[in-house]
Amino acid sequence: MGAILKRELGSFFSSATAYVVMAVFFFFSGLFFNAYVFASNSTSLTYVFSNMFYIIMFIIPIITMKSFAEEKKQKSDQALLTSPCSLTEIVLGKFLGAFIMYALCCAIFLVYAVVISFFAAPQWSVILCTLLGTLLLGGSMIAINVFISAMTESQVVAAVLGMGVGLLISMMSYFVSLIDVEWIKTVLEKISFLNYYQNFTIGILSFTDVIFFLSVTALFLFFTVRALEKRRWS
Amino acid sequence: MIEVKNLTKCYGDIKAIDDISFTVDTGEVLGFLGPNGAGKSTTMNIITGYISSTSGTVTVDGSEILESPRETKRKIGYLPEIPPLYPDMTVRKYLEFMFDLKKVRLPKKEHIEEIMRLVQISDKGGRLIKNLSKGYRQRVGFAQALLGNPPVLILDEPTVGLDPKQIIEIRKLIRSLGKKHTVIFSSHVLSEISATCDRIIVISEGRLVADAKTDELSKSLGKSQKLSLTIEGNSADILAEIKKIPGVQKYVKLRDISEKTAEYSVEYGTDNDIRREVFSAMVRINCPILEMKSGNESLEDMFLKLTQNAGKGGR
Incomplete structure (x- = not known):
């Protein structure tokens, strides 16, 4: 696992991927920070985080699109799958690589908190709670996108599909208001990522929300292992 | 060392x-021969655990790939048809990564240096693989x-795309590796296999059509030997005289070269050599032999024969 994690991070930073992703992430978060904190004379990062939700949905497929699709295409997966590493190790290595990359992007929020502290006392508890939520949300989105990448050989397909899924997840709350059938409404509400995420952004740390994101992550990592296993048998 | 038993792989309805x-x-160099698409790579992919078989088992040094994949995979070094490289890495970084991935327990730096020396890439350590x-x-x-010096090496067409000098070097390398490792290597080039391997396995359309020692294979398959002769004299007399020689299976006049001389072809069993008898017989009837050529059936002929038969459904 360590070897794969190291290689993943190495490949992010030896190519333009890491820098482009970070630049876009910092640009938008800076934009939101400027608009919702400086321009509106507030010390609350809540709106910055809730708006970042959409950016995260688009940036994560870019981070993960390579993970398995590229390996399959250039046949380097043969080296991974014939090495004495279990599939779980391989998937975890890939996941953690992408997650660390994402966590580095999120570290910018700490800088914003420090910037706020020059003007007024920031609400550290709220900020750290939101940061945790952002990391958990990112973790589950990365797991979903790693799974998508394991299903295809084309990076473009993986990225587009991942963004589509991200968009669908973002619009879940909107669908809830459109549909009249009660049970579908309930189901959609229960799986709407935004619902769970918003609790974090206003500083509510609830066990349910944490468990929700952790289980989505675990579920899709499990699916990824199964997808790789299936490829071996077909 | 390696035991493959009743291996079958189906892709849908197609039996690969x-x-x-x-x-x-142990210590054997096995050549895996077959035309393109015969199932060589599929078999190798199953032995190394990249794909699974539909049925059948593979045992490497006592451990089975499905039961204890980690141990088994640790014992195998695999070079797939397309080398599994990462173009964005330098050669040394890549080898360090593979070293960690394979969980090798040897001194890292020294071992990588040693391997790089062995395949003569010591001076390329800092180059990007894509270049x-x-x-x-x-x-x-x-x-x-x-x-990691695995006891078993599986090489899928290691010489494809190399220039003749490199091919000779790689063959030499395989030969020398055969002293310490058990090697299976595949090719569709016959001369390569016969030059490097102790034993040959021929597969065609997914089936095993031959399994023999390299030198035995051509002998056992060529059940008869051929003699082509150019003799001066009356052809009826000559043929009658050839017929009398014990061991002759087939004899035929191929063509007239001039008024008096003609070409003949004689086939005889492998157990006795009839060249001396032919000579003395021709002396008896006073017909000088102008040319005599004996030809063992070449590996190439045999390969074509084997793979064509398999194609017709026979074995």
């Missing part, structure tokens, strides 16, 4: 390989397979 069984002894030529990429792939 069909009930293949063979064993490879290397095909031959060097193949060598990096080779180096990767050798990491």
